[in-house]
Amino acid sequence: MGVAGIISQHVEFLRRFLANPQQVGAVAPSSRRLSKALTEPLARRTKPSRILEVGAGTGAITRHLIDLLGPDDHLDICELQPDFCAALERDVLSLPTARLVRSQGRIQLLTCRVEQIDRPGYYDFIVSGLPLNSFDPETVDTILDRIMANLAPGGVFSYFEYVGLGRITRHLASSATRRRTRAVRDLLKQRIQRHQFARRTVLWNFPPAYARHWKTS
Ligand SMILES: C[S@@+](CC[C@H](N)C(=O)[O-])C[C@H]1O[C@@H](n2cnc3c(N)ncnc32)[C@H](O)[C@@H]1O
Structure with a gap:
């Protein structure tokens, strides 16, 4: 992608963040390094x-x-917001490799909530860009239950969290937001203890992030 493409991707992203900060949950798209860290287990598949x-x-x-x-x-690519789906069609799925794979029926764009995908034991890898820390604890629980149920035995779930988010929230957020994010962090912590097998720190991202990898038990 050229410089103009990168700038327009960032502008589109920021515009959508300003329109719906809780659902988008980030001010900039993930960097290439973070994308690479999130797909490490997938890149090693046999x-x-x-x-x-x-x-x-x-x-x-x-x-x-x-x-x-x-x-x-x-x-399968799941995205809730139709505007983002239109951008995916225009900027990603129109590229020659994507068009070829899609014409073979091996890429699908699903405009829906992840909670609506009900395919128990189906996926070998689920990679998430969801802003879990922006959601309320009940939503995070529902989403994670659904994701783990949709994984095949031995399947891998990869997602990211921003480094130092807990500290920033403690200092800057309102008390209601602090309570919500503490509850989300507590439930993530329990699941991390149960499922996580690897974590990478990615400094080359805005903001720096942890890529976390979980396995079904
Ligand atoms: C932080 S952005 C991630 C964008 C991109 N993956 C990246 O890393 O740059 C989060 C995306 O999740 C989408 N989203 C939020 N809640 C969702 C849900 N319940 N199901 C599917 N997508 C959702 C938002 O519309 C937004 O596009």
Whole structure:
């Protein structure tokens, strides 16, 4: 992608963030380094896989996932906001590789909430750009239950969290936001203890982030 493309992707992203900060949950798309860290387990796979990306936004991680697809892999892309889906169609799914794979029926764009995807045990990899820390605890619980149920045995769920978010919230947020984010952090902590097998710190991202990888138990 050229400089003009990168700038327009960032402008589109920021515009959507300002329109709906809680749902978008980030001021800039994920960097290439973060996309790479999130797809590390997937890049090491040894068999054809079913992959789901959730919260694709303007497609920063989607582009990387499409580059990694082998001849027998399938990718479903889930994004809630129709405007982001239009940007994905225009800027990512129109690229020659994506068009070819899609014409073979191996890429699907799903304009829906991740909570609506009900395919128990189906996906080998689920990669998320969802801003879990912006949601309320009940939503996070519902989303994570659904994601883990949709993973095949031994399947991997990868997502990111911004470094130091807890500290920033403690100092800057209102008491209601502090209570909400503490509850989300507590429930994530329990699930991290149960499922996490790897964590990478990615400084080359705005803001710096942890890429976390979980396995079904
Ligand atoms: C932080 S942005 C991530 C964008 C992109 N993946 C990246 O890393 O640059 C989060 C995206 O999740 C989408 N989203 C929020 N809630 C969702 C839900 N319940 N189901 C599917 N997508 C959702 C938002 O519309 C937004 O595009």
